[in-house]
Amino acid sequence: MLNLSKNGCSLWVASSTEELLKPNTVALGKFDGVHLGHHRVIQPILPPAFHEDRPENGENIPKFPPRSPTPPQEQTYSTVVTFDPHPLEFFTGQPRTLLTPLDEKVEQLRSLGVEQLVLLPFDQELSALSPQDFVNQILVQKLQCRRISVGQDFCFGKQRRGTAQDLQSLAAQHHIPVTIVSLQTYTDKAPTQEAPISTSLIRHYLESGDIKNANLLLGRPYILRGTVIPGQKMGRTIGFPTANLQLPKEKFIPRQGVYAVRAAILSDTPDATTTQKIVGVMNIGNRPTVNGSNLSVEVHLFDWSSDLYGKKLTVQLVEFLRPEQKFPSLDELKTQIQLDCTVARELLKAEC
DSSP states (O other): OOOOEEETTTEEEESSSSSOOOSEEEEESOOTTOOHHHHHHHGGGSOGGGSSSOOSSSSSOOOOOOOOSOOGGGOOEEEEEEEESOHHHHHHOSOOOBSSOHHHHHHHHHHHTOOEEEEEEOOHHHHTOOHHHIIIIIIIIISOEEEEEEETTOEESGGGOEEHHHHHHHHHTTTOOEEEEOOOEEEEETTEEEEEOOHHHHHHHHHTTOHHHHHHHHTSOOEEEEEEEOOOOHHHHTTOOOEEEEOOTTBOOOOSEEEEEEEEEEOSSTTOOEEEEEEEEEEEEOOGGGTOOSOEEEEEETTOOSOOTTOEEEEEEEEEEEEOOOOSSHHHHHHHHHHHHHHHHHHHHHHO
């Protein structure tokens, strides 16, 4: 069943190809993370007004300019086409965590100027399509593509037999131009090694606690967004009350440990604009000092005392401070948290 909704007055999300804004200029891919490499693939299909002078983040996003009074068949809508579920999840049968769950993906695509997101149901039928059938049935007949953009490593069709060059040749039969975008590379300073910017590389950096490199490749801070729920309230007994975050189950969790963070409390209005921004420290882990057994994400906000239960919090990861560890006593844990807070305050002050 089609689930078509409008987000932020500028992005349509559809889980089917039956009722779409047509025809389209299409960027094809998985786009988990919507990182700097993805930006390059998306740019060729954007409206001209968004190629320059667009905002660097999701705030104050301009509305789309009025369309010229041209016949409907000559209008095209900038559309990102991706797959749901992730193909790896479909083939392995194992849930896959994502850098950008749907709400975050929508937010990032909207900030780039994308007008429509299509979530193609990735099922047995779609996975069995040959490259030619995928082009004919999906891109030509259902999406009514007028232009396509893909990364040079894009593969499609049954058993991923189709390459970007195959797509270019097949689409040319329908007079559809295909832009093949070269991979954007990044040089890690330690050790010096050039690699393509990719979702897997960002996941690797997050798993190792290398937040600076992860954020650099994303083009923005990595975030954890969730609802504040009641916890064990252990932090307040040692002078460090925390907000316990309930995250989407599909959200990718970085390395366990302590982070310097910036947090924003989201308002209750539909556009979810922020009401207040605060700095603090965050712990991801099992709380071994108090014999915790379940993974928790807890944020201590500096100079904050108001009730946050039920509020939505967006936490930007700035820097990894230390791994989680077990302390012999609560007093030693308290001393370490005080040190963490001091280090984080200085670090975040220098970041301003």
